[in-house]
Amino acid sequence: MKKLILSFAILALAIVACQNNDEVTPNQEAAIDMSDFYVYTSDDVSAKSTKDANNGDKCHSMQVLNRQLQENPGLEQRMYEIEKHTRTLIANKGVTATGKPGGGTTPPPPTPYSGTVTIPVYVHVIYSNSAQNISDAQINSQITVLNNDFNDTNYLDIPSVFRSVAANTNINFTLNSTNIKRYADATATWGTNTSVKTKYPPVAGYLNFWVCNIGGGILGYAQFPGGNAATDGVVISPQYFGVTSGAYGLGRTATHEVGHWLNLRHIWGDGGCRQDDFVLDTPSSDRANYGCPTYPTVHCQSADMTMNYMDYTDDACMNVFTKGQNDRMRTIFAVGGSRVSFVQ
Numbered sequence: 001m002k003k004l005i006l007s008f009a010i011l012a013l014a015i016v017a018c019q020n021n022d023e024v025t026p027n028q029e030a031a032i033d034m035s036d037f038y039v040y041t042s043d044d045v046s047a048k049s050t051k052d053a054n055n056g057d058k059c060h061s062m063q064v065l066n067r068q069l070q071e072n073p074g075l076e077q078r079m080y081e082i083e084k085h086t087r088t089l090i091a092n093k094g095v096t097a098t099g100k101p102g103g104g105t106t107p108p109p110p111t112p113y114s115g116t117v118t119i120p121v122y123v124h125v126i127y128s129n130s131a132q133n134i135s136d137a138q139i140n141s142q143i144t145v146l147n148n149d150f151n152d153t154n155y156l157d158i159p160s161v162f163r164s165v166a167a168n169t170n171i172n173f174t175l176n177s178t179n180i181k182r183y184a185d186a187t188a189t190w191g192t193n194t195s196v197k198t199k200y201p202p203v204a205g206y207l208n209f210w211v212c213n214i215g216g217g218i219l220g221y222a223q224f225p226g227g228n229a230a231t232d233g234v235v236i237s238p239q240y241f242g243v244t245s246g247a248y249g250l251g252r253t254a255t256h257e258v259g260h261w262l263n264l265r266h267i268w269g270d271g272g273c274r275q276d277d278f279v280l281d282t283p284s285s286d287r288a289n290y291g292c293p294t295y296p297t298v299h300c301q302s303a304d305m306t307m308n309y310m311d312y313t314d315d316a317c318m319n320v321f322t323k324g325q326n327d328r329m330r331t332i333f334a335v336g337g338s339r340v341s342f343v344q
């Protein structure tokens with residue numbers, strides 16, 4: 001959303017007198033505005049998009065987050081600190097090294113991680129019938145989709161007005177065939193509680209996927225950074241994992257959910273026009289979009305980026321992350337970031 005989130009207060013020549021000498025160091029600090037931060041989202045607000053489209057919530061990441069916030073009083077504060085770290089590092093972009101009065105330079109402050117990110121994947125397939133026991137080929141097709149979507153360099157398929165903000169995130173995913181585990185289980189539907197993760201725990205050091213029948217028309221859900229390690233990862237119903245068929249058959253449910261796992265919010269901010277997704281280069285909106293909208297689809301007085309992976313449109317009609325979203329994801333791989341272990 002284009003609004004001024006960050007304001008810089010340059011503390012001109014804040015004097016730091018060292019004990020052993022009288023060296024004077026100029027100090028520059030970014031004052032980070034956190035006043036618009038939110039974690040809980042209201043069912044009343046999100047219901048707008050549901051009613052408009054006569055369609056359910058594809059993704060239950062925000063509902064799961066609401067439940068986790070109630071169960072874990074420390075989670076809200078942890079997510080606040082992660083958000084503050086994210087905003088601080090993004091605000092630091094463009095801040096250059098400064099000269100010290102006594103000679104030498106003060107190095108520039110930390111910014112979003114800029115190197116290649118490679119994330120090893122672990123897949124737990126839990127099935128109650130043979131159709132849910134998806135093939136290795138279907139699983140591998142999902143890894144291909146993730147790599148293609150997170151490394152996109154073709155922006156001709158999005159409206160020209162959005163091409164300048166489109167991003168190749170250079171975030172990559174690898175899957176060793178020995179890290180596909182299959183479990184026959186009589187459970188017909190798992191819902192969105194922790195039961196599947198408790199029964200088949202995540203493996204540390206990986207992005208864990210649980211492929212199991214969620215039920216209730218839910219395609220998938222993810223856990224945001226800051227949550228309990230014992231439940232960290234992404235859950236997706238088998239018919240939406242990898243390349244299958246239908247409106248959600250191109251593997252973009254995982255792209256969307258991994259976006260949440262990397263701390264992206266829904267592009268409409270799960271609220272009204274003023275409730276943000278905390279990304280500067282995505283337009284404001286007050287609802288999810290479904291199907292395959294034509295451009296421009298206007299809400300909040302601007303055209304929605306309906307083709308963004310963090311909207312609710314059909315798989316064939318979503319194809320972009322933005323540079324702002326990329327910065328946001330990459331802050332969690334920087335020093336002090338909640339998923340820095342993946343690049344160390």
Ligand SMILES: [Zn+2]
Nearest residue numbers: 059061256266
């Ligand atoms: Zn979502």
